[in-house]
Amino acid sequence: MDWIKVTITTTSEGIDPVSGCLLNLGINGVEIADKDDFMAFLEENRKYWDYVDEELEKQKDADTTITFYLSDEATGLEQLAAVQNSMAELKTKDLEHRYGTLSLHSDHVKDEDWSEIWKQYFHPIPVGEKVLICPAWEKTENSKGRTIFTVNPGMSFGTGSHPSTRFCIEEMEKYLKPEDTILDLGCGSGILSVIALLLGAKNADAVDVDPNAVDVAYSNLKLNGLSKERYHAFAGDILTDRSVQERLGTYDIVLANIVADVIIALSGIVRRFMKKDGIFICSGIICERLEEVKTALKQAGFEIMEIREDKDWAALTCR
Template sequence: MDWREVTIYTTTEGIGPVEAVLEDNGIEGYVLEDAADFEEFLKDTEIYWDYVDEDLVREKRAQETCLKIYLSDDEAGAKQYAALRTSLENLKARDEEHAWGRLVTETALTRQEDWEWGWKQYFKPFPVGHSFMIKPSWETVDDAQGRRILEIDPASSFGTGSHDTTQLCMCALEDNVKPGDTVLDMGTGSGILAIAAAMLGAEVRTVVDIDENCLRTAQENAEKNHVSIGRGLCGDALRDEKLAEDIGSGYSVIVANIVADVIIGMAPMFFAKTAEGGTLICSGILNERADEVRAALEKAGFEVVNHAKSDDWSAFTAKK
């Protein structure tokens, strides 16, 4: 399958609102090119200005902040792109102070081989939390610094470990998972969180995703790390009653790194599927939606025991 690269032009101030639009449209991964980052680089490296190409400086200073996403080049991707453009038009109508830039899009076709291989040069091993070292399958680690090496090849799935939401969830797993715990991973993507839970000694029984490709990728990544992540179920548990029933219940830990609206909608289901005394870990939440998510979790019956934050993202740990 080929992919449509969509570039959304905005400003530094518009990054958060555009991220919210992407989340609302079910788009979690993106590449950010923030014009302000280059100015910060010039300030931090002033003594090295003689080594910075003047043409590059002019080019970067003229560059607009943009976010790049990738949609499948098929009917489903076209529908998602149309919905995204409508959302951006609505966002622009709300921008009375014109602080969020042009909010227009440009598209280009990306071949499958470019999608799968072009970005890999930027994905290097890095530590996460207290105990993990994330390593892409094509890299080597000479010194793991006493950490568990989690090898991942996300292919076209979400979850390299570099996104704040994934790292917040991994830290929460470190703090809450005990050997023998039973785990459900909702929205597994590359399988990284299920694999982390298994490496911490949990029995991962079920992973769920709306994309069959993600389930295959997750199982392949689990094999790379010599752990089991149980059965894979495909579909939308909010709308598919049989799938919701097949997922089962009585899980010690449920981890869900998905969008805010889905977490809010699934909060009662999560509560029903969590064992007494069990834990729900959820992320993918912009901080401006955090109060809504907390309210939904508490209404469902959970006690929120921790709210971890990064710059724009949140993760909740809740107990039943």
């Protein structure tokens, strides 16, 4: 399968609203090149790198862009049209022109070129107090005592750089106890549930509506030297498919890094998958939808223990 590489030109201020639009369209694996953040990121993480190559250095002088990939077939073309419409709508709301041109540029990419493209953009990322996310093609010996999660992101899934993923990992670090059991809803690359195992969880189940996610999650499990005996991933819709619900048990921590609408829908059923003192960590919430999500969770009987916000993104930890 070949791919369409789509690049949206925006500004630093436009990154979160554009990313939110893409996430609502089911696109959560993106490359962000932001001049304002680049130097701070470089200095903070230099201790994990021996050098910075010239191609990466060029980002500090480039436009702020968000790049993602769609399949070069009917489904991908439909998504591309939806993105164009979404950017046009966002532009009409941006009366102060804070988000830049929001122009789209597309190129065709051969399938065999994909693995090389990711290597240009993805470097080790420290998250929270304990985790260092590393791409499979980089060897990191200087982890500073952090638990290394090795990831092969695949085409459609995130790598841990997004605030919503970071929130989940940081909250999980706070509440995860040895031998806890984990349920990862909307698992994508399996990043959250595999990291949970690396941090000491007993076992984890992972669910995603995309069958490709199962293969990517198992691939990342293997990359990190973990056994399938502790991990079970499968495809299905937990909201509508009773057979999916029946395959699940009860868990100490339930993770849902999805979107506001799905979290609202989950609020009425997720309790049945939680142990008596279980924790529900949900993220991927655009701040303008935060009150809706809080209301739904409170109406379902949840106590909101923590609220995390970063620019346009939010996460909630509940019990």
